[in-house]
Amino acid sequence: MKSPKTRQAQAGFTLIEMMIVVAIIGILAAVAIPSYVDYTMKTRIAAALSLADSVKTAIGACVHENAGIQDGCTPDDKGAALGMPKFNPTKEVAEAKFTPGSASSRGTLELKLNRLGAGVDTGSTITFTECGLSGGKANVTWNISTSVSKDAIIPHTLILKNDPPACVN
Template identity: 45%
Template sequence: MQLKARAQQGFTLIELMIVVAIIGILAAVALPQYRTYTTRAKAANAITVADAYKTAVALCIQEQGGSNTGCDSGKLGIPDITNFKATKEVASIDSITNGTIVIKLADIGGSGADATVGKTITFEPGNVVGDAVFWKTTTTVTDPVVKGAIEKNNT
């Protein structure tokens, strides 16, 4: 009786299991990092929603000789907040009073259910140096990833 040598065709079960395990380990590391990255990006997008209003407030302050008094929504060239259309990241702009802009966040991620829903970011005009208005940013968000992104984008 003569035995013929057969060439191996395909992968063995153990080889496939090793590949699946490696993919699982990579996914376990990558998914939380991706979630953090997207949450930071959404926080940055939420901050940019206020940029048009910040520009209008800065112009108002300059025209008022450095005073933010009267720089309110719908006055002195500042857009009326009732015309604001909600975005994925920002549910509403709550107020613009004396140059202080308060935006209410939608769900942009973070740890825990509704980590950012209803939380606010406040942009308060600070020092006026020459033509520049420096802003103080505060937030009611407690999630460290979102709060860190807000503080990092504080300009």
């Protein structure tokens, strides 16, 4: 008597199964990579703006303690005499420069950015122009402008997102 042939179980995956898996991974990557690039850009812009907040706070405190006089309230060696912390460059911001205002001009804080990604090259700037005391309150408001190209939609929009109405005097 002949022994019945046993059928061997299939081992591994078929070509079509592998092609489906590769296609799914390709679709997920096509969605994930641009989202990741946007996410990292948002993070870098947020870090630069957060750094600006600490510098603006230090400038405001210095001006307040200096009886409203802005001279010397700079984040460098000159400002150290008035208690201003010296600015230390970061991955996002290469330089922070405060130009005190006068009777005919407003003070400006300019951040020189390092390359943050597409559309934000080394040397691009974010400029904060102080508007003085707002609404009789003891806080200084700042207007934001930038040299980042409007063609770089995501960084340009993120930088100007929290820009208050124009300075009113």
